[in-house]
Every structure is written in structure tokens, then in C-alpha cells.
Amino acid sequence: MEVSPGLSLLCVALLLFVSTLPPISLSACSSHDKEVLLRIKEDLGNPYVLASWLKDTDCCTDWYAVGCNSTNDRINLISIQYSNLSGEIPAAVGDLPYLQTIFFHKLPNLVGTIPETITALKFLQQLRITWTNITGTVPDFLSKIKSLNNINLSFNNLTGSIPSSLSELPDIRTIDLSRNKLTGSIPETFGSFEIQDFYIIWSHNQLSGPIPGSLGAQNFTKLDFSRNDLTGDASFLFGKNKGLQYIDLSRNNFSFDFSDVEFPSELYNLDLNHNKIYGTLPAGLTELSNLQNFNVSYNRLCGQIPTGGKLQSFDQYSYFHNKCLCGDPLPACQ
Template identity: 60%
Template structure:
């Protein structure tokens, strides 16, 4: 009888032990990845922005590596990216962003109620590679202190209310791939130093500002890929930007007051997009344009004369690419 009882109890004890071991144990739960110092800083940023609903996931009871707009490094678990995009958020960029020492990417974008100036605390972010503060209502100058961020590869301050001149010190950044200062209220001239970048030669987006004067001749010494100076009040000669040895691909100099003879300009084989509309450019269209693989071309509203060269892609564009010139003629315009 006793033997039978022991045999009956054995499966029950085994099942109980299995169920006990299957219960979750607080001691065995996964530890929080988020660095406690970084978490504290993020909560300070949230408080400084008046605890917006956009950052509702920033709950101190949860792991900050799982929060919206935050990325942690897989090895160190330090915050390396803060990307706040869209939504109803008001206030100024909190200086506390400078207390995330491992940050590589900083984005505040499409936040129409974000105001104030760009805080100098950003200079503490020595690992920063990408900064995008765009489509906001940030005001004040373009800070020269960005030159302290030696690892910066991308600078986007477009679509803001920034005023003042372009700091020539930006040319000291040797790793930049692109500078976006377009769609602001910047005044003054393009810095002479922008023709003296060492290391990387960045794409320059300076359109939709109030820049004046000639483009510095120094820019002709570099091989740019993209130049967009459209919708400013720039003047003078631009022919030095081109040449058979250049590698420029996209050029938009439209809606300025550029005034030079286009007849003998040699365009590089790399050029795929050329927009010169609404200037005071004169002369004729050079025959060399027929050799280029254009994706876009617009020379309308200038003072050009003579026949449009035949061949290549020049006749594939409609008359809007050529009209309103002094005496330009030939397909797609009326015959000469």
C-alpha cells in the first residue's frame, strides 16, 4: 500500500516542481539596458518641452532604449540618436541635449512651434555626426560654434527663420557631405572660405534666402557635386564654376541677377541638371550642351540669342525650358 502511494505522489511532485520553475522570477528578469544618466537627461528634456504627448512613451518606469525617437548603442547601451519628428511640441531646444555625451544624431524636424535660438550646449556633443534642425521656427544666427563638432558630416538648418550672415568658419569642418541653409532669411555674401574646404567638398544648399553680391571666385577651385543658390539676389559671373575637368552634377542658379556670356562656357560631362532661369545671362547656347545627358534643363527668362543647338537631349525639353529670351530660336521654339 505504501509503495503504491509513493508511486502516485511522484508524478504530482514532478508536476508541482515544473510549475514552480515555470513561474516568472523577479531575480531572473531582464535588466534595463538604458544608462541611468542618459535616462535622467531625457526626462529633463521632456520636462523642458512641457511633457508633450509626442513623448508619452518616455515613462520613467520603462527602459529608455525602447522610447520613441531614441536609439541606444547595442554594446554600450548609451543614447546615440535623438530624432524628434513632427507632432505638437512647443518650446525651445533644451540645453540638456548637450548632456547626452555619446549622441551621434540629433534631429528636431517639422515642429512648427519649436522656437528660440540654437543652444551652444550642442557643442558638448563631440561624437555628433548628423544634425538636422529643420522645418521649425528657430531664429537667430547660424552659429559659428558648429566648427567645434569636428565629426559632423551633415548639417541641415533649412526651413527656419534664421537671420544674419553665413559664418565663414563652417569651411573648417573637414568631414561635411552637405550643408543645408536654404529657406531662411540669411543676408550678406557667400563666404570666400566656401571655396577652401579641405577634406570633403560638401553639397551647398543656400536657396531661398536674401544673399547678395557675386559668388566668390574661390568656389571655382573645388569640385562640387551639387550647388543650389536659387532665389537669392546674387549677381555677376558664374562661368568659373564650370569646366571640362569639373565633376559637378546638379546646378540651380535660378532667380538671381547673374550676368555673363554663356557662349563659350564649357560644361563638364558629369552635369545632369542645369537651371539658370530668371537671370540676365546673354550670348548663345554652346554646342557642347548636346553632348550632355540632361535630366533637367531650364534657361528661360534670360537674354540669350541664336539657334538652340540640335542634338543630344536639347530638343526633348518643351518650350518652357527656353522661352522668354531675347532672340533664342529653333526647336522646340519657333524656327530661326
Template identity: 50%
Template sequence: MQSSPKMKTTALLVLLLLTSLLAAASSNKDRCHPADKAALLAIKAALGNPYHFASWTPDTPCCDWYDVDCDPSTGRVVGLSVFQDANLTGTIPDAIAGLVHLQNLMLHHLPAISGPIPPAIAKLSNLSLLIISYTGVSGPVPSFLGKLTALTLLDLSFNSLTGAIPASLADLPSLSSIDLSRNRLTGSLPPLLFSKAPQEAYLRLSHNNLSGTIPAEFAAVSFAEVDLSRNAFTGDASGLFGRAKALQHLDLSRNAFSFDLSVVELPEQLDSVDLSHNAIYGGIPAQVANLSNLQFFNVSYNRLCGAVPTGGNMARFDAYCYQHNKCLCGTPLPPCN
């Protein structure tokens, strides 16, 4: 069957339209907005024109530069990912505020970058992902981060940050993941943190000097992961548990939590739970044996009593998981009297 002249004309028009769209996208990508280029060159200059940014030259489109990501339709810089360079020194440049369309900012494994997180970051109103990790950055977790209303992920782990977690983070309507682990943070948890989280929440705060209790408001948060290990938290953590909750990974180890484990219902999706080195009492819920996803379970160094549950997946866990408790007994521990 031969195509009609009308069909050929339509096909030609479609082809011309696609060609035009592709050309426009390519043109936008190559265009490199002058304001973005100026901001990037200012960042390079502020850091001493290091070799890391050798591709950042005025006579080439900034969308082709190393570490830079542009929106293919607008040509605006939406991503800046600088990572793995021990020779990059200085502080985070204020010139970063010039990248007004920036959505993703990653400064990772830059140990010689130091100083505080600058207020210029607060001007990046489109920022969705902010990662400043494995650096020498110090000072507080700034309260002005609460102005980044588009933020969904905040990772400031493995730095030298001090002070408290700012309550302003609770104002962010889209924030669902916070990682502030491996810093020197003190103080308590903001009660309304993640109260506006639109989806499952991820909270990683391990290896700090945080204290106080877990806010009662956390019981209403749909956590998928909570890591509060190696801090100085106290009191009742049972509000994090619940059979129907989405929690998959829970690490409360090396704190001073104290609550009755025998009365909690464990989340059905739990795959890893570490409650070791606390002051938790009661017994191990029989439900543990029926958690089919559970791969890691450690309740050592607590004040637990009674028989270790049997059957199900309990053969996965050896005596190490239960050692140094008040009076646990039964396989893989000595028999109960």
C-alpha cells in the first residue's frame, strides 16, 4: 500500500518539528547562560583557580564543563557536583549564590574545604538536593537552611559541625532525608522534624553528642530508616515501633535508651535492628521469629530477661546477638532453668 501525498506531507512536518526541537535543545545546551558562566568562573577564582576546574574556560560553553549539569531545554545550570579532590582548598565561595537555577549541589570528599556553610546557600531557592559531606566544614548546621523550601535531601555527614540541629528544618515541606552523622552535634531532637514529610523519612544522626529523648511526635512519622547510634539519647524509644510501620532499618545502639521491649510490636518490613548497648529491659517479642526480611538483630548489652524466641528465622542469629543481658536464656544461649 502506497502512502498518500497527505500522509507524506504530515510525516515531513513531524520530522521537521522534531528536528527543530532537537536543534533548539542543542542550542540551549550550548548557549550557557552568561550569568551562570560568570558565577562558575567566580567560584573557580575564589578557590584559587585549581587544576580541578581546568575545563572551566571562558571560551567554552559552561554546560560542557566538568562537574556541571545543565537543563537540556533551558541551558541553565541545575547541577554542580564537585567531589574526590584532596587538593581543593578554601571555603565554600559566596559566588555560588549566582547559580539561581541550581537544583542539586554536591561537595563530597573534599577534606581541605573548611569554614562554615555560607549564607549564600540560602539564596538557592530551587535547591532540592544538598550534599556537603566528608569535608573540613565546621560551625553550626545553619538555621537559614529552613529557607530552602524545595529541599528533599540534606546530607551534611562526615564534617566537623557543632551546635544543635536547627528547628527550622522542620519547616521544610518536602524534606524526607536528613544525614548529619559523624559530626560533633549536641542538644536534642526538634520535635516537629519530618512533621511535613510527604513520604517515607530517612534520619541518620550516628556518631554525634546528641542527647534528650525521642519526641513523642516521631511516632506519627513514616520512617523507613532511623540511625541514632553512638549518641547520648535516653528514655523511651518504643514510639518508633509499630507493626504496620514502614521502618526497615533501625539502629539505636550505644545510647542510654530504657523501655520495655516485650510490649512493642516490631514493623513487619524490618530488615535490620540494632538495640545493643542500652538499658532496655523486658523480653524479646516472639514476633521476631516471624519477620521474614530480618537479616540483622542485635540486643546485646541490655537488661533483657526470659527465653530467646525459637523457630522461623532465629537460626540466623548467634549468641553474640544476645550476650551481656540480665537473664536471657535458651538457644543459642544456655538452657532456661
């Protein structure tokens, strides 16, 4: 079949026209979300880390530090890290209705408090604000965000007490408030969880008083209360049938008899150094085949170190400065 010269010219013209068209984007973020993000950028002083946030580009495909939901092209993640940007967390963050993750990390000039506007975020699962200079308290209003499963506010300058209302979050799995200036006691309400896999990391604060007995009924996976001023008995946190894998109670003022404590089989980290714990080392320690880190130094323990398991694989620094502990790896008992 012969193609007419006129048809050939038409095809060439059509190809040239198509080649000048802009590429079709497979994703286009919401105009509302773009407007909010540009406002956030302005509130933060138009920092270099957000240089890709340009009005004429697509925020789902071209912008750094954000993510979009693949089904509706709405912003579901904002992650700003390692920047010298200055200012407070913009209140406009609460105007991104599909946001699931907020992550601000290593922002030393980020100051102010956590804005209450984030309570409007009904899908927010992760609130991670770490290594900043935000101040104020751990907000009680966080308990209104029922979708939260991870709160990490570590390495900040937060003060005040831990809100008991955080225990009302139905899906919470991790609360990390370490490396702040928190005071007061551990709320009794944290013994009311019905979650099996739960992490509490509240180390390096100024918490005081005893651990509520109600926490003994819980099946925590990780507990880190180290470097506080907590007192009293903590032996009820242990038990053969618990899921505890990691516990650090070091550098507090706990005082209890360690002799008859029983341990969950999956325990791999046990750090009790610098307390006032007394009694003997339980023979059950030799049954912990997963034990990787162990330290009972600077306590008031006595008697022979049980032989077997992994206890002799730890050096003398895991045992020294006790009242009268003896046996390998310490000097032999007399």
C-alpha cells in the first residue's frame, strides 16, 4: 500500500507536536498538601534542605523529605533530618490530613514545643522528634491521637512528668523518652496495657520513686529505666513466663534480693550495674542461652558465681565491686 506524501507530512508533524508535550506524571500530589508544605517551608525559613520544594514541581515525585500514599497521592510522610534549619515545628503540620509519619531528626536549631495541631492527624502512626532542642513537656494531648504506635521524643530538652494518659493509646508499641530532663514517678497506669510486644525506653532522665507494682503484670519486650533515681523493688518485672528480652535498670537506687529471681528464656540483655541489689546470683542465669550482655557490677551481691551457661564468658568487669562475689571470672571463693 502506497502512503501519500500528504499523509507522511501529517505523521511527521504529529510526532513533532507530541515530542514537545511535557511528560505525563504518574503521580500528582494534592494541591492542598502542596500549599501546606510550602507554608511549612516558609515557616522554617526556606532552608536549603527543602530546596526541592518548588511550586511548579510535583511534591510526590520531585520533593525531598516527603512521601505520598500510592493510592490517593496524599502526603503521608514528612522526614526532615540533618539540617541547621531554625525555628519551631510549624503548626501547619497538622493540616496534612493523611500524614502517618512525622520524623524530625538531628535538627539542633529546632526549638519550641510540640504543636497541639497534630491532634487533627487521625492516621498518624509514628511521631519521631529526636536530637533537637524542643522544650516543654511531653504533651498530654498525644493521647488523643489513637492511631499512634510509636512515640520517640529522645535526645531533646523536655521537662515535667510523663503523662499517664499515654497508656490509653490502644495501638502503642514503643514509647522512647530517653535523654531528656523528665521528673516525677512512673505512672501507675502503665500497668494497664494489654499489648504483648511493648518497648519502654525512659533512660537518662530524672525519674524517681518506685516502679509501680502493676507493671509486674505486663509482658514487656524491652524495658530501659537506666540512669534515673528510681528506688525500691524491681524483681517483679522478671519471671519465667514473660516475653522480656531486654532490661536495663542500671545506675538507679534499686534495692531487692536477687537470689530467687527467675528469668524468661529469651532474655538477651540484663544490666543491673550501680544499684543496691543484694543476695546471690540465681542459678537460673546459667539457662539463658541467648544472653549477650550481662552486668551486675557495683551492687551488694555475695556468694559464688554459678558455673555454666554464658556466665563465665563475661569478664570481671561485669561482676566487680560487689560485697563478696567470688568464682570465675573473679578470684576463687575462700
